[in-house]
Amino acid sequence: MPSTRTHQLTPEAKGREEMSRLSFWGRCLVAALAAALLLPAGMAAAATHTVSAGESLYSISRYYGVSLNELCQANGIYNDLIYPGQQLCIPGKGGHTDNTGTYTVQPGDSLYLIARRYATSIEEIKSANSLGSDVIYPGQKLVIPSAARGGTGPAQVSRGSITSGPVDYSRSDFDLLARLITAEADSESYITKVAVGAVVLNRVKSGIFPRSIQGVVYQVDETGSYQFEPVLNGWINRPPSDEARRAALDALNGVDPTGGALYFFESWVPNGWLQSRPVSMVSDSFTFTY
Secondary structure (H helix, E strand, C coil): CCCCCCCCCCHHHHHHHHHHHHHHHHHHHHHHHHHHHCCCCCCCCCEEEECCCCCCHHHHHHHHCCCHHHHHHHHCCCCCCCCCCCEEEECCCCCCCCCCCEEECCCCCCHHHHHHHCCCCHHHHHHHHCCCCCCCCCCCEEECHHHHCCCCCCCCCCCCCCCCCCCCCCHHHHHHHHHHHHHHHCCCCHHHHHHHHHHHHHHHHHCCCCCCHHHHHCCECCCCCECCHHHHHCHHHCCCCHHHHHHHHHHHCCCCCCCCCCEEEECCCCCHHHHCCCEEEEECCEEEEC
8 A cells, every 4th residue: 555654855855956946947948048049040039010000910911921810819819900009929930031032932922912022023023933923832932032132121011092191991991891802803813802992992082982982882973873883783792701801901001002093894894985094904804994
């Protein structure tokens, strides 16, 4: 039968045990510091980012090369709301260029987002990597021309718009814009989704269309026609996709791939008036015009 007697340590033995315990934690601390110092190039320890006006969680995640989900989890965020001055912990993860100017593509990246981040162009990246299309995949290694030339690294996101100042919007405006993007461009690329949202906001700021998001989306022209087909066929009432919500938020924060376009249409649709207007860009199945 096992003994139930409690083993009593002498004061000297207790002291040695305590010192051993402290020594263990000291070794752990040293090991952690050594691991941080030995991180490979392009793998940074967690950093802190101060949110600036106009930034979104998505644009911040793309800037640091981490996923939106990782950024939210690291900060205990369960919605899209952040505010200027807020401190965000950036998970120590790859995505930056290494010392050879090579970037590792992250989930959710596109050539457009990478080009904006490193202050270069899609054409330069494609040329530097002999790419025949805009298709890239997570884990792919890309040479970044600006980084390879000794550039300073990621640039702040340009927030071009046709007028200065953001568009005032409410949560219902945000939801409406995301639903319109879903209805119009759910099968298109992320760039096209942002562009569709930007057209709505460019109209709000133009002075020749209604001065609100709801006014623009639900506008009926002088012939009695809706400006956007999803309003007519009811698709505007479908729930927005997650990617459309991110695209709407980027557009509301000033990201405009079109450079100020006021119109878009499916390129195959014959419309003499729209086709006679100056072309801003062609993206996927859409043509954007001024």
